[in-house]
Amino acid sequence: MATAPRSGGSGSGAAQRPNGTSQNKSCQFKLVLLGESAVGKSSLVLRFVKGQFHEYQESTIGAAFLTQTICIEDTVVKFEIWDTAGQERYHSLAPMYYRGAQAAIVVYDIQNQDSFQRAKTWVKELHKQASPNIVIALAGNKADLSNIRVVEFDEAKQYAEENGLLFMETSAKTGMNVNDIFLAIAKKLPKNDNNPGTVIKPNGNESTQTTNNCCK
């Protein structure tokens, strides 16, 4: 079950440790959000980073950059999140954001079959063009509207399994599975000292307003 989103919290749910030891590792990962226009990419980020939801989230022009930190076991994981514009013509800017990304969330809208097809195209492109070890999660968003869904859960799940993707249905509106999908990605990412992400200083200046010191 999803944890209730908390404004300003890093909210990683059950895996969050209130007080860890001082032996924490810190990892930083670049994560990109891709998917058709208006499927809820920016809303997922807003929910994850600020615990907020806007019914009429403004469309992303170009791209946006945000950060959020979560903790799993003894590791502080900082996500550098690149939120992209969904409209097809902004596609030419996308490689700039997924290049070097260690993780991607490909989002579709469970009410929109085209957006699911578009998500598959993104997955293909990532498999071809992005880092070979990229962790990809597929998010079927707007799950609060599952009574009017057109993309079946099982269909998406099967596709995800066949293609080695993490998969969850999410709702940026209710918060369902939002923290969980980021957490699942964080768990799957390599966190040894040689991880491809930059190791940040344990007491480095954290400037994100939403970071809480969950492991300190």
Next chain:
Amino acid sequence: MEATASSKFSDVDEYGFKRGDKFDYKFYGKFMDGYLKILTRRRIKWEGLLEQNPDLTLISPKLKRYIRKGIPGPYRADVWMKISGADEAKQRNPDLYRSLLNIQHFNKEICDSISIDLPRTFPDNIHFDAKKERLFNILCAYAHHNRDVGYCQGLNYIAGLLLIVTDDEEKSFWLLKHIVENIVPQYHSHNMANLLRDLAVFRELVIRRVPAVNRHVEDMNLPYAVIASKWFICIFAEVLPVETVLRIWDCVFAEGYKIVFRAALAMFITHKNDILGCDDIAALATLFRDHMIQDSIVTDCHSFVEAMFSLRLKRNELESLRKVAVLNGN
């Protein structure tokens, strides 16, 4: 509401936009004390100018100076139409807009993508709900008029603001057409070729004018595309405070694309210390996304426009940088 209790200013601006939670009423009050006097003086000056020269077809040095100091609100729509040449284009093709609205079968894909963006265009504007149908008409007509562009996200903000200023669908259509085709051609088309080129040009200008700022931004690894794509695509609509955008647009309609670079460069130069003060990418991104676009520097539109014009910037330089950018594959 608390913020307004001590302020003579409402929490909704004169264009219907709700002022954000962080709106600095105290600074705004101080700024408006001076700016209202400027507005009154400009209004009187413009009355005289329009009496002498009502058609404004030739942009004399005097007219240019007047425009840079701000076109008074009540004259803005008509002056934009005239100085841009949009009025002339409309007269040459007076039935175009109506005929576009009468197209029998609109392309469904285009209509759908516009419809998706309607509710998320200026949701914080208290008057705009009533204008959404007209915004749809403008965007749909334009998308069918110019198939090379169709509908590009971001045009909703430009057309929306034009509609707020002109309160006239047809004028908004012609001004939108002028921006998309004459001011910043190929920014909004399917490959956005000129957008990428001009982002590269802008980076080069920052290197030339404020090299330390460029070094810092690049050390932090924040791409110019994240910082400035929306600035260029929307010509600062839905980026800067409305009054500031309109003052920039006054000059854009009179002087063309160069003004977009002036404004972008002024953003970097006036915020040089803020940018250099950010010591990681997250802080820098937040500065560009949240703080810089609504702080006192950009709220004081009059000083901001002055800062834009205190920069050295010649068309020749931009044109040669554009050639280099194209050769470099941008």
